[in-house]
Amino acid sequence: MSVSIRVFAYFSLTPKNQKYLDALIIVMSAMSNREGVVVNSKETAVIVVDMQRDFCYDDGALFVGEQVRRIIPKISALVEGSRSAGLQLVFTQDWHPQNDEEFAIWGRHCVQNTIGAELIDELLSEDAFLVRKRKYSAFFETALESYLRATGITTLIITGVVTNICVLHTAIDAALRGFGILVPEDCVAALSDYEQEYGLYHIENVLKGRVISSDAISFQ
Numbered sequence: 001m002s003v004s005i006r007v008f009a010y011f012s013l014t015p016k017n018q019k020y021l022d023a024l025i026i027v028m029s030a031m032s033n034r035e036g037v038v039v040n041s042k043e044t045a046v047i048v049v050d051m052q053r054d055f056c057y058d059d060g061a062l063f064v065g066e067q068v069r070r071i072i073p074k075i076s077a078l079v080e081g082s083r084s085a086g087l088q089l090v091f092t093q094d095w096h097p098q099n100d101e102e103f104a105i106w107g108r109h110c111v112q113n114t115i116g117a118e119l120i121d122e123l124l125s126e127d128a129f130l131v132r133k134r135k136y137s138a139f140f141e142t143a144l145e146s147y148l149r150a151t152g153i154t155t156l157i158i159t160g161v162v163t164n165i166c167v168l169h170t171a172i173d174a175a176l177r178g179f180g181i182l183v184p185e186d187c188v189a190a191l192s193d194y195e196q197e198y199g200l201y202h203i204e205n206v207l208k209g210r211v212i213s214s215d216a217i218s219f220q
């Protein structure tokens with residue numbers, strides 16, 4: 001609040017200045033909502049959603065675009081920091097049978113045991129719990145919930161692609177099950193700015209998740 005104190009000193013409080021001051025306080029309180037979050041390392045897991053070749057490489061079947069390239073180093077840094085802090089790591093893998101009905105919407109992608117379905121090389125996942133999923137949500141017909149319950153996890157940091165599809169559906173199912181949700185906005189990507197925004201809007205305003213920058217996350 002040091003900025004508002006300084007403003008106080010420079011302006012006499014005419015009604016007009018009061019209006020500016022009120023506006024400044026609103027902006028500052030919005031900024032403070034995006035301030036750092038300290039997560040409990042024992043009760044928090046990082047979920048990396050669908051960082052697979054078909055979504056992340058430009059010759060992939062469903063390349064998300066340059067925006068997915070930008071999130072890779074951010075996710076990598078977050079995963080490394082989380083790994084050092086002892087957090088549980090979960091990687092999901094879109095994993096479709098041949099002729100899956102979802103291909104009517106998106107075309108063929110992430111077919112089981114194909115190169116396109118492999119996790120990308122840039123993110124180390126050997127020590128992670130792997131969730132292979134057929135639908136958008138990582139909870140649907142998978143062992144994810146029982147794994148999280150068994151390991152005492154209460155909060156999820158959700159990253160990956162696509163913000164308004166598999167990330168959002170996973171966040172919705174997590175919220176329904178009572179997990180806290182944290183989404184680093186620089187670690188998720190969508191096909192367009194509009195889809196990125198509405199995915200994050202839903203997470204923040206409908207699910208009451210927290211949307212922050214990855215470098216604002218620290219561990220205890």
Ligand SMILES: [Zn+2]
Pocket residue numbers: 094095096102109110134
């Ligand atoms: Zn899919």
